Amino acid sequence: MDTAVSARTSEQDNIAIERPLVYRQSAWTRLTHWLWAAALFFLLLSGLNIFNARPQLYIGQESGFGYDNTILQIGAINTPNGPRGYTDIFGHRFDTTGVLGWSGPKGYERPRAFPSWATIPSYYDLGTARVVHFFFAWVLSATLLAWLLASLFDGHIRRDLAPRLGDLRRLPRDIADHARLKFHHGRNYNTLQKLSYGVVLFVLLPLMILTGLAMSPSMDTVLPFLTEIFAGRQTARTIHFGIMVLLVLFFAVHMLMVLAAGPVNELRSIITGWYRTDSPESSNSSKGSA
Amino acid sequence: MAKKFQISRRKFLTGASLGLSGAVLSGCDAFDSGLGVGDGLRSFLENANDLTWRAQRLLAGRDSLAREYTQADIRQPMRPNGVTAPDDAHYHELLANDFSDWRLKVTGMVEKPLLLSLNDLQTMPSRTQITRHDCVEGWSVIAKWTGVPLSLVLDRAVVKPQARYVVFHCLDTIDRSLSGNIKYYGSIDLIDARHPQTILAYGLNDKPLPVENGAPLRARVERQLGYKMPKYLSRIEVTDDFTGMGGGRGGYWEDNGYDWYAGI
Numbered sequence: 001m002d003t004a005v006s007a008r009t010s011e012q013d014n015i016a017i018e019r020p021l022v023y024r025q026s027a028w029t030r031l032t033h034w035l036w037a038a039a040l041f042f043l044l045l046s047g048l049n050i051f052n053a054r055p056q057l058y059i060g061q062e063s064g065f066g067y068d069n070t071i072l073q074i075g076a077i078n079t080p081n082g083p084r085g086y087t088d089i090f091g092h093r094f095d096t097t098g099v100l101g102w103s104g105p106k107g108y109e110r111p112r113a114f115p116s117w118a119t120i121p122s123y124y125d126l127g128t129a130r131v132v133h134f135f136f137a138w139v140l141s142a143t144l145l146a147w148l149l150a151s152l153f154d155g156h157i158r159r160d161l162a163p164r165l166g167d168l169r170r171l172p173r174d175i176a177d178h179a180r181l182k183f184h185h186g187r188n189y190n191t192l193q194k195l196s197y198g199v200v201l202f203v204l205l206p207l208m209i210l211t212g213l214a215m216s217p218s219m220d221t222v223l224p225f226l227t228e229i230f231a232g233r234q235t236a237r238t239i240h241f242g243i244m245v246l247l248v249l250f251f252a253v254h255m256l257m258v259l260a261a262g263p264v265n266e267l268r269s270i271i272t273g274w275y276r277t278d279s280p281e282s283s284n285s286s287k288g289s290a
Numbered sequence: 291m292a293k294k295f296q297i298s299r300r301k302f303l304t305g306a307s308l309g310l311s312g313a314v315l316s317g318c319d320a321f322d323s324g325l326g327v328g329d330g331l332r333s334f335l336e337n338a339n340d341l342t343w344r345a346q347r348l349l350a351g352r353d354s355l356a357r358e359y360t361q362a363d364i365r366q367p368m369r370p371n372g373v374t375a376p377d378d379a380h381y382h383e384l385l386a387n388d389f390s391d392w393r394l395k396v397t398g399m400v401e402k403p404l405l406l407s408l409n410d411l412q413t414m415p416s417r418t419q420i421t422r423h424d425c426v427e428g429w430s431v432i433a434k435w436t437g438v439p440l441s442l443v444l445d446r447a448v449v450k451p452q453a454r455y456v457v458f459h460c461l462d463t464i465d466r467s468l469s470g471n472i473k474y475y476g477s478i479d480l481i482d483a484r485h486p487q488t489i490l491a492y493g494l495n496d497k498p499l500p501v502e503n504g505a506p507l508r509a510r511v512e513r514q515l516g517y518k519m520p521k522y523l524s525r526i527e528v529t530d531d532f533t534g535m536g537g538g539r540g541g542y543w544e545d546n547g548y549d550w551y552a553g554i
Contacts, residue, residue: 061359061422063429066366115518117317122319126426127547128332134387134554135338218346218513218553221354233422233430 022187026274028150032143033270039139040247042132047244048113057112057241061232067262071238076102076111083111097177106153126169137212144205163197167191180193183261185278200250204243317407327539327547336549343551350553356512359420360434368433370502371425373474376462376522384461389506394443394490398457398528408492408506417489423429425471425516426543426552435510436493441484441527449480450531455540457481458509459525466541476520476541477532477550478511487512488521490523515552517543 025033057072058064073088074096086102087094097103103115116122120132151157167190174191177183184190189197213219214226214236230236269275272288324331367535376382384392389408394406418436460474482488489510493498499505504521511518518541532538537545544550 036436050428053426056429058429061363062365063369064366065369065431087293116319121322121325123322125547127543127549128325130426130549131332131335131339131547132321134342134549137336138338138341214554215424216554217356217422217515218347218350221356221513222349224357227357234423237428 016280019276021274021276023273024269025273032147035143039136042136046129046132047120052113052124053126057238058234060234074113088133159196163194181260208243211236339549346553356421363432369431372466373462374502378463381461392506395525396447399450399453400528404447411438421512434495435491437489437491440488453528454530455479457527458520460520461522461524474542482511518552
């Protein structure tokens with residue numbers, strides 16, 4: 001494969017031949033991955049600070065004050081046992097004291113929707129959170145555009161992400177393998193990887209940007225249909241929040257999969273590009289190796 | 291050689307992942323320093339505000355119109371926000387005789403400074419629009435606003451060619467500092483000032499503008515968020531520079547770290 005392999009001891013030679021390193025992630029993929037990771041981290045935490053300014057979600061064009069179109073509300077109430085935090089979802093109330101609605105260090109608890117550790121800045125500051133949020137909104141959008149162009153030109157989308165007929169046939173077995181945390185390490189993404197990365201990159205992130213624009217009174221004058229597609233400004237805000245929840249769930253599963261599949265190998269491939277595959281007989285990796 | 295490199299890289303990867311999770315676990319006050327108004331990091335991030343403003347101007351142009359709704363879309367009273375009952379003695383005097391002593395001053399870079407009574411404004415051509423008020427906090431309310439287009443007032447005062455901004459000065463004290471009371475103020479550029487939907491509103495939902503919504507006169511700037519639409523107006527100053535006023539950032543909320551152009 002390369003000169004480094006020939007310099008190894010015979011024992012390592014055997015490992016290298018049986019489980020070869022392949023060049024799996026291009027520089028574009030690695031760079032954009034980490035830009036997204038950073039941008040989404042800051043967007044999430046500044047976004048939760050922005051949400052704290054009005055910890056309610058509505059359906060429709062406007063927020064109901066004279067009528068009820070609230071579907072989610074996070075707040076605090078006084079009870080005989082002291083203040084409690086609550087979260088109302090579709091009319092069902094959950095006690096979320098300590099995390100949502102009422103939180104803080106012991107003796108310094110305060111009414112706040114999302115807790116201090118989950119927001120940037122840690123204190124409530126809508127103006128500053130908006131500065132952080134819109135800065136990283138540009139980073140996210142520019143990165144998505146750069147990735148889309150690069151991945152169209154270098155074939156990453158067609159070669160690595162587009163699900164093929166065989167992928168769909170393998171789907172049930174792939175789901176079963178994931179459920180048992182049994183992984184095949186090959187050059188190519190497995191079916192669930194293709195589907196989940198595809199949904200994030202082509203559905204969730206674009207929807208996040210579009211629902212963000214639909215909330216802008218200035219962009220609403222240019223793209224009035226956008227606010228209509230999302231069934232009103234407040235519905236767009238609710239969808240924006242909902243996609244945030246889906247992206248956080250994706251992140252949690254993504255981390256779980258990285259840990260289960262071998263964090264060193266997975267991290268190496270997204271930092272250096274090189275990925276150690278299973279022995280060629282047990283996988284279909286050979287065709288893509290560099 | 292190769293073996294050594296392999297180990298150090300592995301150590302690096304493990305260390306990097308531990309470092310990353312450590313940064314996350316240590317909480318987000320890690321980013322608090324540097325984010326205050328005037329701090330270096332904050333100022334760097336604020337460069338994006340300029341980009342955001344330019345992008346919106348490029349796409350929306352001078353006269354793109356905010357959506358106007360129908361009477362059926364008005365389902366609730368307009369929600370008041372910010373100062374809803376000014377406690378300034380001068381304001382109470384004006385309110386006591388129904389603003390008959392109130393005057394709107396138009397000053398600064400104009401050929402003919404004006405002093406307009408409420409009646410003067412109400413006898414000028416009016417515009418009524420049902421629009422959606424979007425607050426920076428995230429909520430929205432649809433309401434009907436009636437007032438005189440700001441462009442007509444500016445034309446009557448005859449704006450000098452070097453002017454760039456309109457500054458709204460208000461009657462209400464919103465904050466107190468060591469150097470005294472801080473009255474609300476805000477600014478927009480002449481493009482938004484001359485926008486067809488930018489009005490000085492004296493009517494709300496077919497009634498005179500109530501105190502909590504800014505009586506006797508407030509601005510409506512429909513392509514921006516609520517904090518750009520000052521209430522309790524007393525003076526309109528036409529200028530080419532607002533950096534000498536207040537905190538120098540063009541408005542009360544801007545001085546407190548909010549972006550000057552609030553189109554998003």
